[in-house]
Amino acid sequence: MRYDLDDLRLFLHVVTEGSITAGARRMHLSLPSASARVRSLEHHAGVTLLIRGRRGVRPTPAGTTLARHARDVLDRVARLDSAVAGYTRSPTAPLVLLAGGSAMHRLVPRALVSFLRAHPDVDVTVSESRTPRTVRMLADGEADLGVVLDDEARDCGLRMEPLGDDSLVVVGQAGGILSGRTALTYSEVAEHPLVGLDADSSLRRWIEKHLGPHAPAVRYRTTVTDLNVLVALAAAGVGLAVVPRRALAPDQTLDVCALQDPWARRHHLLARGIKAHPTPTATTALADHLHQAALADASP
Structure with a gap:
């Protein structure tokens, strides 16, 4: 056959x-x-x-x-x-992939490992980028693929594909103040000391944008640049943390509660760029690896 x-x-x-x-x-x-x-x-x-x-x-x-x-x-x-x-494409023209902070934590590294092993003749330039900037660069032909958030990428005219859930949760020490809770609002979270990402991080700026001018006062015990460190601090009982659910490893010991605020429910989309000299085979292959990584990330 x-x-x-x-x-x-x-x-x-x-x-x-x-x-x-x-x-x-x-x-x-x-x-x-x-x-x-x-x-x-x-x-x-x-x-x-x-x-x-x-x-x-x-x-x-x-x-x-x-x-x-x-x-x-x-x-x-x-x-x-x-x-x-590889014989027709300049080795100085790698694929360009843009993604926000939460996607850069687990999704993008997982996809890169499998893609780069499977495609030794293709190089990839990866940069962290917030959705508005990613959309602009894709539309201007300055990037091949971008992992963007659904609520910030609507009606942008780019080809989009669903990539997976990126909803936010609050985490804390196992058996601590979140014990027995399954969901709470951000206002309730803000009543307790927090640990967070730096003010310039894409996740921190995204949260503050959606909280608006009437955001509750928050006490940050410390801020860090890395999601792994942030989750570790929350697990140790230093303070509560708001993080993407997909940033949590399945074997981590901590309490996890859903955020009830509507803005906490968000999804990743894979956006394709408009380039003057595209490499469709390599771009499609990288997109497939991102989809596979998203599925594997969601499996646990």
Whole structure:
């Protein structure tokens, strides 16, 4: 049987998203077209690949096997494309990736490790950048990809893809003042001593922007530049901290409460830039690694 690479990509997206509709959206296909491609794949394979239900789809054992081998095939094809493209692309023109502070903490490093190992001929320049600046640079053709926040990137005219939850939570020492609580407002958090990021950090400025002029008075016992240090201080009982939930490692021992304020619920989007001399294969590959890293980050 001869497999079409786009069909394999579509099938992987469908399995990953648990939905033919979502898989079609990732491939920029209509639902009827995507459904026809999946049915054709099943017909030529001679086996059922997906179990369809009211809430989505899940792979059969044959579908799981196909997805595993498809992922390997597509990864090898990406390496081949990257190796050949290396002869036509200037080594002084790396991909440019921009991301905010929370994405730079775990998501971007995880994606970079897998991408750079898989694509030894492609270089990446990474910079921390707030969403408004990232959007401007992408629109001006000065960057290839950007991880942005949904509420600050609406209607900007760029191609956007959902990347994952980046909601904020409050953390503190296990068994401390958060014990027994599942959610609270920022006003309640501000009644206690806090530890926070530096005033120039993208997360601190984002929070203060949404609190507005009537923000409650806050006592910061100390401010730091690194999310790892911030979480460690909160876990040690120095003070409460407001951080993205995805900044927390699954094995960390601390109390975590959701923030009830509407502005605390936010999502990451992956935005694609408009460059004069694009490298579509490498850009698409890096985007795929960012999506995979986001899924892995959310798994625990």
